Amino acid sequence: GENVEQHPSTLSVQEGDSAVIKCTYSDSASNYFPWYKQELGKRPQLIIDIRSNVGEKKDQRIAVTLNKTAKHFSLHITETQPEDSAVYFCAASKTTGGFKTIFGAGTRLFVKA
């Protein structure tokens, strides 16, 4: 069946370094790729998204890239800060052939001060 693989499951970086989280999806019909951040004990929040007609999108310190051919998309966080520590989830959605959104398993990011 369709799935989304997310790596790594845990990532520890030093404050100020960059962090990269990668996801691979299996359904080539997927056309929308959001990223969510979930801090401990809180709700997941949408932080950035990208649609299939775009290769890259940036919002301040975070950016997302999409390679449709390889079915990869990645989240890049630059100049990490302790408040970036959270679990990050990627997802792949499609609207053709029925509704479907599949989430990755999540990446726990630790930013050490």
Add this chain to the structure above:
Amino acid sequence: ETGVTQTPRHLVMGMTNKKSLKCEQHLGHNAMYWYKQSAKKPLELMFVYSLEERVENNSVPSRFSPECPNSSHLFLHLHTLQPEDSALYLCASSQDTGTYGYTFGSGTRLTVV
């Protein structure tokens, strides 16, 4: 508040009890969702409603019964649950079931004893 409110925040119930989870959104969204979040597992889609009509039932056991009386309210009725049903139950809404990000509620932490 993000616009999606879930009650109660915490619930402890016995296996023979009947309880209901409530979700309310004031964002004017047309789609609402129930997700189950268990430790070390991806977010699991349970139900999707679009314009009050159920469009997805992701092979969820019948002991979980959703209800969507209008586009602003969503319920999850629970009965004869099992201990393995203990999890965080998240409600979310989006503009439509198309390529739009979700706004999540804070969740109901359910413990079945």
